[in-house]
Amino acid sequence: MTVREILKMGDPRLLRQAQAIAQFKTPELLQGIEDMKETMLAAHGAGLAAPQIGWDVQLVIFGTGQVIPRYPDAAPIPMTVLINPTITPLSAEEQNDWEGCLSVPGLRAVVPRWQSIRYTGFDENGNVIDRTAEGFHAKVVQHECDHLMGILYPQRIRDFANFGFNSVLFPELAPEKSA
Numbered sequence: 001m002t003v004r005e006i007l008k009m010g011d012p013r014l015l016r017q018a019q020a021i022a023q024f025k026t027p028e029l030l031q032g033i034e035d036m037k038e039t040m041l042a043a044h045g046a047g048l049a050a051p052q053i054g055w056d057v058q059l060v061i062f063g064t065g066q067v068i069p070r071y072p073d074a075a076p077i078p079m080t081v082l083i084n085p086t087i088t089p090l091s092a093e094e095q096n097d098w099e100g101c102l103s104v105p106g107l108r109a110v111v112p113r114w115q116s117i118r119y120t121g122f123d124e125n126g127n128v129i130d131r132t133a134e135g136f137h138a139k140v141v142q143h144e145c146d147h148l149m150g151i152l153y154p155q156r157i158r159d160f161a162n163f164g165f166n167s168v169l170f171p172e173l174a175p176e177k178s179a
Contacts (some may be wrong), residue, residue: 001039004053009104009152016149018051018058021083024126029059033081033124036061043100046071047140049147052103058084060144072173074136082129085121085145089114090132097139099153100166108132108169109163113139 007014021029032055038059040048048063063079064071091114099111116134119141123129133141143153157163166173 001034003042004035004039006039006043006048006052006102007054008012008153009101010127010153011103013054013056014051014103014147014152015049015150016056017150018049018056020058024083024122024124033059033061034055037079040102043102046077046167047144050145051147051150054124058136058148059150060085062140062144071136077137077140079115080129082119082141082144083122083124085119085141087114087142087145088118088120090116090118095135095139098162098169099134099139099143101153104152104154105168106165106176107154108166109154109157110159111139111143111156112158113142117141119145121131134147 021030024129032050035048036048036053039053046064048061050057050059056169061080062077064074064077065079087097094112095115096109096110100108110118116132120128120130130171131147146153155167
């Protein structure tokens with residue numbers, strides 16, 4: 001398992017459309033998933049999309065088995081590997097909430113997302129995944145799946161008055177400065 005470099009906003013690879021995965025359970029796929037898990041955990045993320053590590057495939061992982069410092073009040077999300085996902089909104093109701101991204105470090109913005117969704121796809125073994133989600137879980141799935149379409153969350157911001165640096169917006173979450 002390897003912690004991979006996370007691409008940052010400005011890298012053109014983050015703007016590409018990811019390709020569908022045709023074969024499941026291959027050694028390359030399983031190794032890539034393990035690398036993504038290690039990378040996400042090392043970065044204290046709630047999710048990671050394959051394009052964020054330069055892998056141009058429709059694969060996202062997400063889950064909050066650990067406390068995520070950036071989202072201390074978030075409800076737990078089961079660790080999930082989701083391949084070739086499809087998202088369907090279950091209503092037109094949106095939630096506007098603070099969002100950040102490992103590819104856009106140090107910044108956050110209020111981003112609109114559907115409140116309730118159904119997502120489908122496959123796990124690494126080719127088993128069908130068909131779930132509904134709401135709130136933080138729905139937001140994470142939508143955010144990660146946006147990466148597969150070459151969309152970063154700043155492209156979804158409607159009010160740039162609610163966009164800024166974490167250390168300014170949320171000083172209570174900033175690490176203590178050493179003397």
